[in-house]
Amino acid sequence: MVKHRVLLMTEQFFTYTDRYVKFTQPDKDLLLAALGSKHLEAKTELVSYDKPVDELYFILKGCLRKYFVKEGQQITVYIATPNSFIAAFDSFMTGTNSQEIIECLEPCELLVLKKADLEHLYCQIPLMNEFIRKVLELTLIQIQQTLTMYILDNPEERYVKLLSQNPDILQRVPQHMLATYLGITPTSLSRIRKRIITKP
């Protein structure tokens, strides 16, 4: 039973890696040996404010959000769904304490890769550099788009973008958290929703 679950988890992970690089079976065995797993309840804090971070996560199941706290207010910058990596990348790479908080919005199944193990994998599997290069490209695009959105878009434009890019999120994330993603109050959010619904 446990073995079957592990098989399903690794199958899901390698379906993802296969999209980017062709790891050999010996490569996959080394990768598997390095990966841990975590099952977390909803509302668990995966990454905490001002703590060092040395893990990278691949989301098998569930939904997480990344947020900052400014003057007691939460500011959500990213909502992550399965088949993607999530981490406090800045802290992970520089060794500084995390300024971000990552929290599970639903029960989550994660694969865990520790920094020391990743460094070791780079030496064991040269293709790992190509794989992580592609993961970083996706991450960079995501962070850059968040920055662009923060600078250029008003809340209504952000909401419309979210609707088109990830309509799934709207069902999974409570309204008040969505409002912190858009940088507005829940009341303003319901006003925007009404406006969009009644648009000709």
Place this chain on the structure above:
Amino acid sequence: MVKHRVLLMTEQFFTYTDRYVKFTQPDKDLLLAALGSKHLEAKTELVSYDKPVDELYFILKGCLRKYFVKEGQQITVYIATPNSFIAAFDSFMTGTNSQEIIECLEPCELLVLKKADLEHLYCQIPLMNEFIRKVLELTLIQIQQTLTMYILDNPEERYVKLLSQNPDILQRVPQHMLATYLGITPTSLSRIRKRIITKP
């Protein structure tokens, strides 16, 4: 004379790459064959708004800034100095038009790498994946820190951070552009400067 200049340029570039990976001489020869160069006057627009982008730049000399325009206002998000890469990474990687503008603040000497040539280099030089992975890590840290700064810091905190991280920029960049980096008016900037200078 021209040959001597090219030698100096490539020496500077490989001093940079040597920090991250050990390219062999055949690797370096392939890289050199793929690199172009650009000499640009101050105020030249290197990357334009809403245009596709298929080049990546390594700064040999000069200083550039990356900015957005919102409702006629310029918002500077990055100021780049020699021995680093600059690009509209999001557009470069996704093939979409650039939302950012990159402009030379001083006369600039750049090395140019076209996207198609980079893709080709990945096949020719496996180590290129490791090198670009490390370049992307640095870029990601920079964009993440810009995002964090935009969300968490007030203009005075941003100015103090800039002073400690890159005091050189304060000499090179005109005050009114620095103000657009901090998201304030030039008048507010000189008020902040006075306040910091007179602090006990």
